[in-house]
Amino acid sequence: MEIDDRLHASGRRMTVQRRLVLEALQRARHHVTADDIATRVRARHPQIDPSTVYRNLEALEELGYVTHTHFDDRVTRWHRADAQRHGHLVCRSCGAEQEVPIGLLEPLARRLRDEHGFQADLAHSAIVGVCKACANVSSE
Amino acid sequence: MEIDDRLHASGRRMTVQRRLVLEALQRARHHVTADDIATRVRARHPQIDPSTVYRNLEALEELGYVTHTHFDDRVTRWHRADAQRHGHLVCRSCGAEQEVPIGLLEPLARRLRDEHGFQADLAHSAIVGVCKACANVSSE
DNA sequence: ACCACTATTGCGGCTCTTTGCGATAAGCAT
DNA sequence: ATGCTTATCGCAAAGAGCCGCAATAGTGGT
Ligand SMILES: [Mn+2]
Ligand SMILES: [Mn+2]
Ligand SMILES: [Zn+2]
Ligand SMILES: [Zn+2]
Numbered sequence: 001m002e003i004d005d006r007l008h009a010s011g012r013r014m015t016v017q018r019r020l021v022l023e024a025l026q027r028a029r030h031h032v033t034a035d036d037i038a039t040r041v042r043a044r045h046p047q048i049d050p051s052t053v054y055r056n057l058e059a060l061e062e063l064g065y066v067t068h069t070h071f072d073d074r075v076t077r078w079h080r081a082d083a084q085r086h087g088h089l090v091c092r093s094c095g096a097e098q099e100v101p102i103g104l105l106e107p108l109a110r111r112l113r114d115e116h117g118f119q120a121d122l123a124h125s126a127i128v129g130v131c132k133a134c135a136n137v138s139s140e
Numbered sequence: 141m142e143i144d145d146r147l148h149a150s151g152r153r154m155t156v157q158r159r160l161v162l163e164a165l166q167r168a169r170h171h172v173t174a175d176d177i178a179t180r181v182r183a184r185h186p187q188i189d190p191s192t193v194y195r196n197l198e199a200l201e202e203l204g205y206v207t208h209t210h211f212d213d214r215v216t217r218w219h220r221a222d223a224q225r226h227g228h229l230v231c232r233s234c235g236a237e238q239e240v241p242i243g244l245l246e247p248l249a250r251r252l253r254d255e256h257g258f259q260a261d262l263a264h265s266a267i268v269g270v271c272k273a274c275a276n277v278s279s280e
Numbered sequence: 281a282c283c284a285c286t287a288t289t290g291c292g293g294c295t296c297t298t299t300g301c302g303a304t305a306a307g308c309a310t
Numbered sequence: 311a312t313g314c315t316t317a318t319c320g321c322a323a324a325g326a327g328c329c330g331c332a333a334t335a336g337t338g339g340t
Binding site for chain 4: 148153154155173175190194195214215216
């Protein structure tokens, strides 16, 4: 089903602003901040308010078209929902980011489901820690 | 080793402001926001600036005396580092927060360490998902 | 007790994000 | 084409937090 149809089906409307946010997301490969999107959109259409971009990202998320992930210190990044799901490791020392297959996180998710009835979304927040490189440096 | 000594040892100084932040943290049982602390401190000492509270929490964190945790909102919560470590589950639907023993998260941490050399701090960010109660409601 | 050094403070200002509100404009019915 | 309903928008303001800077005040030495 097309995005437009899904918008209509949910009682939403297609606006210029929404289309622009959508297009910016298409072009952005991966993990962009709302501020990134706002900046790009406003480069050509300065009259569009940043808050409109934020609200549209939320709306598109409710439609299941985009998702967000939190990196260290709560920086929120957005990406299209049809991209391959994966986990994130972030080094608190050097800031390096690494992606890991979602399968790696599956055992924990299963345990949380079985033992606590909690359906965890382990890709929603990055896992913070110390990367291999930084661990080596500090142990010297 | 006393907090005062650790402060000295790291070339830091003990100030009235720092002592007040520390005391506020002692009194607060669990998970307080920087703004909470600032409000409490400023109730008696209005001349103390909120930014001083923020900076002191960071300083005390570098000393290993306090830590912070991220829940699903944009607010960071602080607590003493000597408290029992534990993981957090947050329901994205009803917002309920639940604590889980850190041991539950250990297997994943071990795997990340073994397979990626990554020392994960799985208590740093809450795990987001859907709690048992909300899952039942939506499946009816 | 006094000095010098510099960590820390209060303040002003700034960034990123969310929210309330009145104005605008999609989408539908006539 | 015209009007109506109400989703969405732009704007202003608030919330959370950070940062530069000049003034203040711990600390260690004399
Ligand atoms: Mn953090
Ligand atoms: Mn989130
Ligand atoms: Zn690193
Ligand atoms: Zn719930």
